[in-house]
Amino acid sequence: MLSERAGQKMNILSAGKRLLRRNHAATLRYVSPMLLSADMKTLHADVTLELYGQFKTFAVTLPAHISGERWHMRRLFAEAAVDLLRALPEMQASSHKITLKIPDDPSLDASPPDCHNRPVCQPEETAMPTDDRLIVALDVPNAVAGLELAEKLGDSVGFYKIGLGMLTGGGLGLANELKQEHGKRIFLDMKLFDIGATVEAAVRGLSQFDLDFLTVHGDPHVVRAAKEGTAGKPMKILAVTVLTSLDRADLDAALIKPGSVQDIVLERASQALDAGADGLIASPQEAALIRALPQAKGRLIVTPGVRPAGADLGDQKRIATPAAAIADGADHIVVGRPIWKATDPRAAAQAILAELSKSA
Numbered sequence: 001m002l003s004e005r006a007g008q009k010m011n012i013l014s015a016g017k018r019l020l021r022r023n024h025a026a027t028l029r030y031v032s033p034m035l036l037s038a039d040m041k042t043l044h045a046d047v048t049l050e051l052y053g054q055f056k057t058f059a060v061t062l063p064a065h066i067s068g069e070r071w072h073m074r075r076l077f078a079e080a081a082v083d084l085l086r087a088l089p090e091m092q093a094s095s096h097k098i099t100l101k102i103p104d105d106p107s108l109d110a111s112p113p114d115c116h117n118r119p120v121c122q123p124e125e126t127a128m129p130t131d132d133r134l135i136v137a138l139d140v141p142n143a144v145a146g147l148e149l150a151e152k153l154g155d156s157v158g159f160y161k162i163g164l165g166m167l168t169g170g171g172l173g174l175a176n177e178l179k180q181e182h183g184k185r186i187f188l189d190m191k192l193f194d195i196g197a198t199v200e201a202a203v204r205g206l207s208q209f210d211l212d213f214l215t216v217h218g219d220p221h222v223v224r225a226a227k228e229g230t231a232g233k234p235m236k237i238l239a240v241t242v243l244t245s246l247d248r249a250d251l252d253a254a255l256i257k258p259g260s261v262q263d264i265v266l267e268r269a270s271q272a273l274d275a276g277a278d279g280l281i282a283s284p285q286e287a288a289l290i291r292a293l294p295q296a297k298g299r300l301i302v303t304p305g306v307r308p309a310g311a312d313l314g315d316q317k318r319i320a321t322p323a324a325a326i327a328d329g330a331d332h333i334v335v336g337r338p339i340w341k342a343t344d345p346r347a348a349a350q351a352i353l354a355e356l357s358k359s360a
Contacts, residue, residue, distance in 0.1 A: 025101035026051045026085055028078045029144050032173025033180050035208065036064060043073075046173030047081035048144050051098070055142050057170040058084045078102065130158030131353050133326060135187055135302070137161040137336030143170030143177075150178060152345050156353065159212075161334055163189040176209055187213040187302075187334075191240055196225035203229025203237070211235050213302070215281055218268045223275035236279055236300060239272035241265040241290075244283040244305030262286055266293070273299060284320035284330060291329030304334040308352060323355050 030048035037044065041064050048057045058081040066076060082100045136157050138146040146166060150157075160178055162171045167190075178184040188211050192199050199216065203226045206214060216226045218239035226237045242251070242265050256264065265286045270293060272280060279300025282290055287301050303325045325333045335352060342348035 026082055026098050027101045027103060028074075029055065030057075030147065030170060030173070031074045031077050032143070032170065033176050034073060034077070035176065045077050046143065046170040047077050048142060048170050049078070049081055049085060050144075051085070055144055055169070056085060057142055057168065057173075060084070075102065130155065131356055132159045132185060133330075133332055133356055134322075134349065134352055135159040135161050135332050135334045136339055136349060137163065137189075137304075137334055138174070138340070139163060139165055139336045140340060141169055142166060143174035146171075146174045147177070149340055149345060150182070150184070153339075153349055154346065156346055156349050158183075159185040159187065159332070161187040161189050161336075164191070172209060175211065179210055185212045187211075187215075189215050191215050191217055192226065193217040193219070193222055196221050199225040200229040203235075204231060207231065207233040207235050213238050213279075213300075215240055218272035218277070218280070220271050220275040223272050223277045227276040237277055238279045238281050238300065238302055239269075239275075239277040240281045241268040241272070241286070242282070244303075262289060266290065269293060270295060279331070284325035284328060284333070287320075287325060287330045288328040300331045301329055302332045302334060303330040306333040306335050308335075308338055308348075308355070321355070322352050323358065326356060 026049040028047070029050050030046070032046040034043045034045045036042075043062045043064050043066070045060055046057055047060050048055055050056075060077050060080045062076060062080060066073070078100055082098060086098050134157065136149075136153065136159070138149060138160050140146050140149060143166070146160075146162070150160065162175050166174070172188075175186045175188060179186045186209075188206065188209070190202075190206075192202055192214075193216065194202070199222050203214065203216075207230055212234075213236045214226070215238045216222050218241050223237065223239050230237065242261060246261075248261055251261065251264065262285070265282055266289055269280050269282065269286075269290050273293070273295035277299070279302060280290055280296075281302050281304065283305045284303040287303055290296055290301055303320075306320060306322050306325050308321060320328070322333050322335070333356075335349075339345050339348045339352070
């Protein structure tokens with residue numbers, strides 16, 4: 001009897017070891033448009049793989065001399081990403097064998113149409129005009145989720161913000177795809193802050209993505225360096241004054257000089273505009289005061305901290321409704337959670353757009 005049970009236990013253990021040794025498929029979920037390096041020697045793309053229900057995004061570089069149909073290039077980038085996945089310490093520590101699975105999807109496995117069969121892009125139809133005063137913040141974990149949200153919003157939204165939270169999840173690749181393949185405008189919210197030379201180099205590198213807006217902190221030396229980094233590209237540099245999630249108590253904790261939040265916002269706004277900023281990031285509560293500044297003539301005011309009436313405030317402290325922000329002088333409003341957390345994101349966006357149309 002004991003021998004029989006021991007044999008059963010050994011069979012179970014053997015089966016478990018065989019299970020661990022079997023092949024596990026990493027499914028290709030996303031390959032961004034490919035970018036040629038400045039020296040024209042390498043191609044770069046972000047690749048997202050799904051393994052065990054988790055998304056992993058890899059920055060892949062291949063020699064520029066490789067060529068072929070786009071479906072072939074996608075496969076090469078995906079295979080390189082699987083190699084990077086296999087090289088992860090947790091993969092090497094296990095006995096899992098990782099193979100690549102490419103779904104039976106025309107956008108991935110065939111000569112792709114211009115829009116990859118995604119509903120967010122409809123080249124054969126006349127594009128409906130969008131109200132770009134609304135910028136939707138894609139504050140979701142990765143490029144796959146961002147693209148899914150863009151598909152839900154469709155042609156109702158033409159302007160998207162991609163921030164630091166998605167930087168390691170394929171954010172730059174998503175920015176490039178939405179811009180180049182779907183005709184969307186892109187606001188990259190990096191809030192850069194460093195010594196001038198580093199900021200200038202970073203902005204010069206980001207300018208290759210054909211972005212519309214890029215944020216930096218409003219310190220004059222940062223703004224001047226960022227403008228140098230654009231090197232004549234049309235990308236607008238927007239300076240952050242005081243984050244909309246901060247109040248006077250937060251400024252005290254950060255050892256910011258005394259004075260009302262509004263006074264500090266106005267002082268930082270004036271300095272940033274004098275340094276050459278194309279526009280400012282400020283709460284809607286300060287939009288009217290900034291618009292009245294002589295330096296603000298012809299400059300952009302972009303306001304996060306916008307919440308439809310009755311919406312959850314989240315971590316925002318200095319807020320206004322969409323219509324109020326525009327009425328007070330904002331050129332663009334940024335709305336994230338009230339849209340992407342909604343049961344019907346498209347309906348939520350359209351409700352905000354309807355409010356803006358009444359205030360036009």
